[in-house]
Amino acid sequence: MKKKVLRILAILVLLIVVVLIAAPFFLEAKIGDIIKNNVNNNVNATLDFKAADLSLITSFPNAKLGLKNVSIVNNAPFEGDTLFAGEDLSLTMGIGQLFKGANDPIAIKNLAISGAKIHVIVNEKEVANYEIAKDEGSSGTKTGVSESFSFDLQSYTISESRVIYDDRAAKVYLDVSDIEHSGKGDLSANASELDTNTEALVSFALDSANYLNNNVIKLDAIIGIDLIEDTYTFKKNEAFINQLPLVFEGFVKVNEDNQEVNLNFKTPSSDFKNFLAVIPQQYTKNIENVKTSGNFTVEGQFNGIVDEEHIPKFDIGISSENASFKYPDLPKSVTNINIDVEIKNTTGIMEDTFVDIRKATFNIDEDRFNLTSKITELLGNTVVNAHVDGKMNLANVSKAYPIPADMDLKGILTADISTAFDMASIEQERYENTKTQGALNVKGFEYNSPEMANPVLIDVLAMNFNPKTVDLTEMSGITGQTDFKATGQIKNLLGFLFNDEKVKGNFDLNSETFALNDFMVEEVASLENEGESEDAPTEEQIKIPSFLDANIDASANNVLYDNLVLKDVRGNLKIKDEKASLSNMSSSVLDGRLTLNGEVSTKETQPLFAMQLGMKGFKIGEAFKALELFEVLAPIANILEGKLNSTIAISGNLENDFTPDLQTITGNVLAEVLATDINPERAQLLSNIGSKLSFLKTEKLNLKGLKTALSFENGTVKVKPFTINYDDIAIRVDGGHSFDKKLNYTATLDVPARYLGSEVNSLIAKIDEKELEQLTIPVTANIGGGYVDPVVSTDLTSGIKDLTTKLLDIQKQKMINQGKDAAKGLIGGLLSSDDTARDSVAQKDTNNIQIKDVLGGVLAEGSKKQDSSKADSVATEKNVVEEKAKDILGGLFGKKKKEAEAKKDSVN
Numbered sequence: 040m041k042k043k044v045l046r047i048l049a050i051l052v053l054l055i056v057v058v059l060i061a062a063p064f065f066l067e068a069k070i071g072d073i074i075k076n077n078v079n080n081n082v083n084a085t086l087d088f089k090a091a092d093l094s095l096i097t098s099f100p101n102a103k104l105g106l107k108n109v110s111i112v113n114n115a116p117f118e119g120d121t122l123f124a125g126e127d128l129s130l131t132m133g134i135g136q137l138f139k140g141a142n143d144p145i146a147i148k149n150l151a152i153s154g155a156k157i158h159v160i161v162n163e164k165e166v167a168n169y170e171i172a173k174d175e176g177s178s179g180t181k182t183g184v185s186e187s188f189s190f191d192l193q194s195y196t197i198s199e200s201r202v203i204y205d206d207r208a209a210k211v212y213l214d215v216s217d218i219e220h221s222g223k224g225d226l227s228a229n230a231s232e233l234d235t236n237t238e239a240l241v242s243f244a245l246d247s248a249n250y251l252n253n254n255v256i257k258l259d260a261i262i263g264i265d266l267i268e269d270t271y272t273f274k275k276n277e278a279f280i281n282q283l284p285l286v287f288e289g290f291v292k293v294n295e296d297n298q299e300v301n302l303n304f305k306t307p308s309s310d311f312k313n314f315l316a317v318i319p320q321q322y323t324k325n326i327e328n329v330k331t332s333g334n335f336t337v338e339g340q341f342n343g344i345v346d347e348e349h350i351p352k353f354d355i356g357i358s359s360e361n362a363s364f365k366y367p368d369l370p371k372s373v374t375n376i377n378i379d380v381e382i383k384n385t386t387g388i389m390e391d392t393f394v395d396i397r398k399a400t401f402n403i404d405e406d407r408f409n410l411t412s413k414i415t416e417l418l419g420n421t422v423v424n425a426h427v428d429g430k431m432n433l434a435n436v437s438k439a440y441p442i443p444a445d446m447d448l449k450g451i452l453t454a455d456i457s458t459a460f461d462m463a464s465i466e467q468e469r470y471e472n473t474k475t476q477g478a479l480n481v482k483g484f485e486y487n488s489p490e491m492a493n494p495v496l497i498d499v500l501a502m503n504f505n506p507k508t509v510d511l512t513e514m515s516g517i518t519g520q521t522d523f524k525a526t527g528q529i530k531n532l533l534g535f536l537f538n539d540e541k542v543k544g545n546f547d548l549n550s551e552t553f554a555l556n557d558f559m560v561e562e563v564a565s566l567e568n569e570g571e572s573e574d575a576p577t578e579e580q581i582k583i584p585s586f587l588d589a590n591i592d593a594s595a596n597n598v599l600y601d602n603l604v605l606k607d608v609r610g611n612l613k614i615k616d617e618k619a620s621l622s623n624m625s626s627s628v629l630d631g632r633l634t635l636n637g638e639v640s641t642k643e644t645q646p647l648f649a650m651q652l653g654m655k656g657f658k659i660g661e662a663f664k665a666l667e668l669f670e671v672l673a674p675i676a677n678i679l680e681g682k683l684n685s686t687i688a689i690s691g692n693l694e695n696d697f698t699p700d701l702q703t704i705t706g707n708v709l710a711e712v713l714a715t716d717i718n719p720e721r722a723q724l725l726s727n728i729g730s731k732l733s734f735l736k737t738e739k740l741n742l743k744g745l746k747t748a749l750s751f752e753n754g755t756v757k758v759k760p761f762t763i764n765y766d767d768i769a770i771r772v773d774g775g776h777s778f779d780k781k782l783n784y785t786a787t788l789d790v791p792a793r794y795l796g797s798e799v800n801s802l803i804a805k806i807d808e809k810e811l812e813q814l815t816i817p818v819t820a821n822i823g824g825g826y827v828d829p830v831v832s833t834d835l836t837s838g839i840k841d842l843t844t845k846l847l848d849i850q851k852q853k854m855i856n857q858g859k860d861a862a863k864g865l866i867g868g869l870l871s872s873d874d875t876a877r878d879s880v881a882q883k884d885t886n887n888i889q890i891k892d893v894l895g896g897v898l899a900e901g902s903k904k905q906d907s908s909k910a911d912s913v914a915t916e917k918n919v920v921e922e923k924a925k926d927i928l929g930g931l932f933g934k935k936k937k938e939a940e941a942k943k944d945s946v947n
Contacts, residue, residue, distance in 0.1 A: 074106075082171040084122060085112050101148065105129045117160060117168040125200075126154030148193050155200040165208045194223040214242040216253075226264070232274070233262045245418070255281050269293040273302070282316035282326065284308075285337070297346035309334040311362040314378075333362025333376065349387040356381055371439040375402040390419030403435045421462040428455040433484065450484030450497070456504055458533070465538045470507045473533055477504045484516075492557055493519035504532075511546070519557035520599065524549045541588040541615070548591050553608075554599040555697070583641045587614045603628060603666070610635070617642040621650075631656035631682070639693070646697070649690035657683045659712070671701055671778050672708055672749060672756055674826045685710040701754065701778045708749040727831040728786070728820055734794040740765050754778040767791065774822070782829055784822040789815040792846075795839060816842050 078086040092105040111123040131149035160168045197220040204213040217240050224233040237258040243251040257279040263272035272290040279285070287304035306313050311331040339355035357380040365372040379398040384391055393415040400409045412425035433448040442448070456477030464472035481500040497516035502509055509529040516523060527546030534540035591612040598605040610624030618640040626633045637650030659679050662669045668689075669676075676683070691704030728735060740763060747761040760773040768791070774784035792814040816838040824830035 074104075078111075081173055082111075083114050083173055084171045085114070086110070087112070088128075101131050103129060103131050111171075113168050113171070116162070116166060120160065120168060121156075121158060122168055122171070124156050125152055128152050128155075150192060150195040152195075152197045153199055155197065157200075157202045159202070159204045161206040161208055163207050192224075192226040194221070196221045210245065212242075212244040215239045215256075216242075224264075229266050231264050233264055235260050235262065255279065277307075278304075280317065283313050283337070284316075289341075297344050297349075300341050300343060300345055300351045302341045304340070305338040306336050309336050311335045311359065311364060311376075313337070314359060314362070314376075315364065328367050329364050330367070331362065331364045333360060335359040335362060335378070339382075343387050350384065350389050352384055352387050354381070354383050354385075366439075366441060369438055369441065371403055371435055373401050373403055373439050375400060375407075377401075390416050392417040403431070403439050406431045406435060423461070424459045426457045429453075447487045447494075448485070451482045452484075453480045454478070458504075460533055462537065465534050468531065468534065470531065470533070474506050475504045475509075475533065476506065478502065479504070511544075520552055520554040521557045522551050523553070535586065541586050543588045545590045546592075548593045550593075550595040550598075552597045552599065553595040556599070583614060583617045583619050583639070585617050585642075588616075589614050598626065605633070616640075628657075629661045630658045633657075639697075646693035646695075647691070648693050648699070650687075652685075652687040652689070654683065654685040654687070656713075657685070659683050667701075668699065670826075672751065673710065674776060674780070674782075676710075676712065679712060682713040683710060684713065703753075705752040707751070710747055710749070712745040712747075727829050728822075730831070732788075732790075732818070732820070732833065732835065734790075735765065758784075768794075780826045782822050782824055782826070786820040786822065788818045788820070790818050790838075791815050792842060795842065814842075 074091075075086055087110050088106040089108040090106070092107070094103045094105075106128045107126070109123070109125045109128045110121055113120045113122050129149075129151045130147050132147055158168075162168075197218055200218040200220075201214070201216045202218065203215075204211070206212070218237070219239070220235065220237045222233050222235040225231045226233065235258070237256070237260075239256050240253045241251050241256045242249070242253055258276070260276040260278075261274045263270075263274050265272075270290055270292045273288055276288065277284060277286050284307050285304050286307050287302055289300075289302035291302075292299040311333045312326055312329065312335075314335040315326045315329060315331075335358070337355070337357050339353060341351040341353045343349065343351035345351060357378060359376055359378040362376040363372055363374040364376075377398050377400045379396075381395045381397070383393060383395070393413070394417060395414075396410060396412040398411065400407065402408075406429070408427075408429040408431060410425070410427050412423065414424075415422045429452075431452045433450045433452055436442060436448055454477070456475070456479065458473070458475040460473035460475070464470070479500075479502045481497060484497040484500065485494055486497075487494040495516060495518045497514065499513050499515050500511075501513040502511055507530075509532045511525060511527045511529065514523075514525040525546055525548050527544055529535075529542060529544040531540055531543045535542045591614070593608070593610060593612050595608045596606065598608045605626040605628045608624070608626040611622045612624075613620040613622075618638055620638040622636050624635040626635070632655045634653035635650060637648065637652075639648045640646065659676060659681055662683065686709045687706065688708075689699070689704055689706035691706075692700040694700055745761065745763065748759040750757050750759075755775060755777050757775040758773065760771060763770045763772065765788075768788055771787045772784060773787075774782075776782045776784070795816075818833055818835050818838055820831055820833045822829055822831055
């Protein structure tokens, strides 16, 4: 019997195990559909997840459901925005919940979220994207997830997550990142306690002003929850802002139309280390070993109603008296620290918040700093009254406080400034309503930063503050090779400081030497491939400051740009929106004069430029050495010695070092060459042409007054046809080249026949016609290859053959004409003689024979077709032409034929 019972129990256990293992395979699809249906039927959004994983064993007797890549995407008016996205979400529930219908509520006991991002948006119309519960019919009541799920939570965790609250109507931005939060307690009861632990980084901005920036927040709190009264009481709590501890108590009660808040907080101790603890840790380093004296306390309370029109009344006091601190590894102390600050709102109206800095002072050695200020209507039209005065040796700051190592400050700062203004006047640029006066002086200031190629040394800086403007009365300094002196006027310093405006002003800038390389910054090249050395080369990049809206009249005796030295530079520079516009800029360079107008913009990732350049009297040789652009645009001109006048319109992209990206530039050039000579060392192209045309002597080329025009785009230069004179030969040049140094030109020459060798000249002499002296043949030289190794080919051979044929035709025709004239004269003389009839028969026969001989000779010389077959005639004529052409070509190409004959005769 016992064995039978044990056997039955074993079978039941086995069945249960089999069911627990097999059930998830049948229920996963069902439970996923149930969750999606429950949520999507009740919210104005779409819940989705990629996979559902159900387990009945690891959490037995409960079921555990894991969801992967969960998202809730909004519908209109936030269509496409993701309200919630999470990598992993797991729910624990009773096994019985798996067998409910698709529309039945599911009770959740435990919740775990990992890798989540919640992005809450409130738009300008005060509509929030988390208000996704659907209206139920015409009753106006809403159903939601709360009716589809009953939370019987025992614990929950949120890890590696982030919450962003962006209220665009109230201009509130809260970013809580790196959230690690957990809570446990029985939330199913009407009254319970929730034990929570929270760590996160908090950034907070209100109306574009940043109050917290990745500050560390920690909170350990036991919260009493009364679901009947909707009251949440802080029973035992300790919070940390950075390293500043705060303890607080009180409650928050949620009513139907508002919330009641009653909270008190304070620092648990009065040690001055509390002050250092408020400052972010990266700026204070380790404060555990810092020696302090005096006190520092923060104490406050919030009390009142929160609704659409009210905030809680509050009173926060921050105070310190005769405090000091000294870092153990720094030589100096900060002493006589006195702080008396109150932040307060007595009405519950947001705009009535004010800050009163009654005292804020400190000393470093004999140097003293003092600030007083009252700021009212903090969240409305903020009104500021402030005064700052003091004298500070800036080098002592780094000796008393651990500022970043790359900020090595030096110099003596003296200030005494008072200001009074309201933000509405600043925002509307009504600076006449502001009252600022005083002076600021700096001597021997030195500033070093990774954003600068060299330290900036300011010998003197003097500024006078007036109600409307700030006068820069004196400024002089150096950085690298650059020296500068400046005076001017800033029109909106308060707008720049408090309203995110650009600095507007007019300045005069003078320099003896201004080196552009001194303003290049190094940016670490991105490592595109894994395994690439971190010591990869850096790239230099110039950026035009985005905060400047300035008009600058500049002059410099020497401007250094790459390997160029520009002298006597004068012009106007306007800087706005990361764009520098140059006008009436002129300079002496390369023994000529340069004028320049145009603009450069670094607003986009790729810097852009558009310029109009005027060049007068530039030395051609030096221009090619100094400017790659010249070599690219006019490589053939490299053979010239002399000067150049030119106008260039050019635009395109800039490299990081502000040199043009040659593959992107477009524009045109109008050039006049004032050449005096040709440099034979750089005349490889002409040498190659000369090897094809032996009669062409490069030293006889006449380039004076040469004018041409170029156009270029996408790496290709097109040259407008121009003519070069060579003695009595006109050479017409046409074509273009590419920026990768490939030539594609043609040079067309009308060559007089007398240049084509002694054989051609002998043939012309035999014909003895003056008009043949002007006879020319067109010769085309095709120029290809590269700048350094050009390739030249001509059609001279075919041209000479055509000329030879033409001359032979002329000679034949002349001989025919001469024979005809002789025959006519002879016959006419014979027929006109009165004594002819009386001649003897023998004499008559003789005359008849002579006439026949002359006519036969003429006809034989003038028309060989009558004396032989057509085939023989064509062959004979072809041989004559070819032999003549060979003789002529031999004379042109080094007279090799004559040399061969001479060699043959000497052997014989």
